[in-house]
Amino acid sequence: MGGETRTAVILIGHGSRVPASGNDMVKVAERLRSENCYAMIETCYMSRMKPFFSETLKKVAESKVEKVVVIPYFLHSGLHLVLDIPEMIQENAKLFPGLNIVYGKHLGYDDAMVALVKRRIEESDTLDDVRELKLAERSNYPLPKDELEFVPMTEEEAKEYRDSCGSRCHHHHH
Known part of the structure; x- marks a missing residue:
């Protein structure tokens, strides 16, 4: 095991207004923790959900x-x-100069992902037509104060919006 016992792992997810959105990442962390390969396995979020990275x-x-x-x-x-x-990690890393902090790769492409997608396709055989889905009420997931909802827009509309609000646009990180 060697170095792994002095290595901590932090899984960082996006965060969401939907409270259960991080459950799968937490389950992955719990499984990794049960293997006792690393000193610590923690989860956090970039925005909207605690705990935050810092x-x-x-x-x-x-x-x-x-x-x-x-x-x-x-x-x-x-x-x-x-x-x-990576900008957020670099900023926070300044507080811990003696600590080696590395930024690993995202999940991205892997042969395991191909097998997972194939499994999801096969599982869909038992699912009903999408028109029969009962959807949650959007009002169950209110926007935090001072945050904007994602709104589809053309490139021209996006440019007008950016020009009107400058650097204040789309920054919901902690």
């Missing part, structure tokens, strides 16, 4: 591990993965 990194750092591996629990690459999350 408090999770502090907790891990206080446990005297030597290395922290941050794994973004995201399927696809995008702005959060190429800029928002």
Whole structure:
């Protein structure tokens, strides 16, 4: 085992207004924890749900591990993965200069993902037509104060919106 016993792992998810949205990531962490391969396995969120990354990194750092591996629990690459999350990690890393913190790859493509998608397709044989789904009420998931809902818009509309609000647009990170 060696270095793994002095290594902590942080899985970071997006966060959502839907409280149960992080349950799958937490289950993955629990399974990893049960294998006792690492000093700690923690979960946190980029926004909207606690715990946030800053408090999770502090907790891990206080446990005297030597290395922290941050794994973004995201399927696809995008702005959060190429800029928002690594920027947040770098900012928080300043508080713990003696700690080795690495930013691992997102879930992305893997042969295991192909098998999982195939399994999901096969499972769909038992599902009803989408028109028969009973959907939750959107009002069950209110927007936090001062946050905007995602609204589909054309590129021209997006440019007008960005020009009107400058750098205040789309920043919901902690």
